[in-house]
Amino acid sequence: MTATEVRTVALFTATDRCDRCPARATALVVLRSGGELAFCDHHLRRYRAALAPLALRFERHVELDEALAFVPAPARR
Numbered sequence: 001m002t003a004t005e006v007r008t009v010a011l012f013t014a015t016d017r018c019d020r021c022p023a024r025a026t027a028l029v030v031l032r033s034g035g036e037l038a039f040c041d042h043h044l045r046r047y048r049a050a051l052a053p054l055a056l057r058f059e060r061h062v063e064l065d066e067a068l069a070f071v072p073a074p075a076r077r
């Protein structure tokens with residue numbers, strides 16, 4: 001997994017705001033330094049490339065209903 005991938009994480013984040021604007025945050029950037037930045041979709045797109053060298057990982061945080069839409073069908077064993 002590279003730092004430029006965005007994981008989808010099922011969390012309720014309706015009250016979390018983007019660090020750069022008043023929009024609801026949908027992504028969390030975990031920095032190698034230990035810090036975290038919350039971004040909306042717009043600002044994630046804008047800063048993703050610039051932050052990639054500094055980021056440990058990108059997490060996409062969405063409402064549970066939305067997150068479930070991303071969940072693939074369970075693999076058959």
Ligand SMILES: [Zn+2]
Nearest residue numbers: 018021040043
């Ligand atoms: Zn924003």
